[in-house]
Amino acid sequence: METFENIMNRRSIGKVKNDPVSKSLIEKMLTAATYAPNHYRTEPWRFFVLTGESRKKLGEVLEGITRADNTGLEPDELEKKAEKSRNNPLRAPVIIAVGVEPSVKKNVIEIEEYAAVHSAIQNMLLTAHELGLGAIWRTGAVTYHTKVKEFFGLSENGALAGFIYVGYPDMTMKPVKKTGFETYTVWMD
Numbered sequence: 001m002e003t004f005e006n007i008m009n010r011r012s013i014g015k016v017k018n019d020p021v022s023k024s025l026i027e028k029m030l031t032a033a034t035y036a037p038n039h040y041r042t043e044p045w046r047f048f049v050l051t052g053e054s055r056k057k058l059g060e061v062l063e064g065i066t067r068a069d070n071t072g073l074e075p076d077e078l079e080k081k082a083e084k085s086r087n088n089p090l091r092a093p094v095i096i097a098v099g100v101e102p103s104v105k106k107n108v109i110e111i112e113e114y115a116a117v118h119s120a121i122q123n124m125l126l127t128a129h130e131l132g133l134g135a136i137w138r139t140g141a142v143t144y145h146t147k148v149k150e151f152f153g154l155s156e157n158g159a160l161a162g163f164i165y166v167g168y169p170d171m172t173m174k175p176v177k178k179t180g181f182e183t184y185t186v187w188m189d
Helices: 003-009 023-033 053-069 075-091 110-130 146-151
Strands: 045-050 094-100 134-138 159-167
Touching (some): 023 045, 045 110, 053 075, 053 094, 053 146, 094 110, 110 134
Antiparallel strands (some): 134 159
16 A cells, blocks of 8 residues: 555544454554654654453553542442443453653653654554554543553653554444645745
8 A cells, every 4th residue: 555545544443343453463563663753763662562351451440540530420420430441441452552751861852752652653553554454542631640651660751642442443434524734834935
C-alpha cells in the first residue's frame, strides 16, 4: 500500500474481534514505532503489550481509580461505572500502552520527547492499518493517573501517552470528511 493512500484510508477502529493477533504483527507495529523521528535520538518511548490476564489486571486498576474518584455517586451508578472501567481493557485482544520517559539531558526539550512518542504512535496506527488490523488510540484522564503510571512502572518524570487497542476489525470503516488543508494554511513568501 502506498504511504499517502494508507494515511488517507486509515481510521480509528473502536470495535474489534476477540481473535488473537500474532506476536509477529505486533512486533512489526513496535518496529515501525521505533523509526519515528526523535531529537538527539533519545528514544523516549516505552511499550507495554497487554494480552490475556494482564488486561484484567489493568482493568482492576482502572476500576479502583473509578471508585476512588466517584465516591459521591449513588451505589448503583458507581457499580455501573466501575464495571465499565474494569471491562474497558477487554475490548481488544491486545493493548499496547505507550509511555514517555523524557531524557534528563540539558539539551533535550521535554515537549519534543512527547512529539517523538506521538509520532511513534502514528507509525503504529499506520502499520496496523497496512497489516489489516483495526486499532484505536485511547486516552482520557485515567491515562495520566498516578496509579496507571505506577502500574506500568514509569519514572516520576515519565507518563503514559495512551493505549493502542489492537485486533481484527469488527466494523465497517466509514469515509470521513476532513477539512482541507487550505483552511489552516498560510503560504508565506
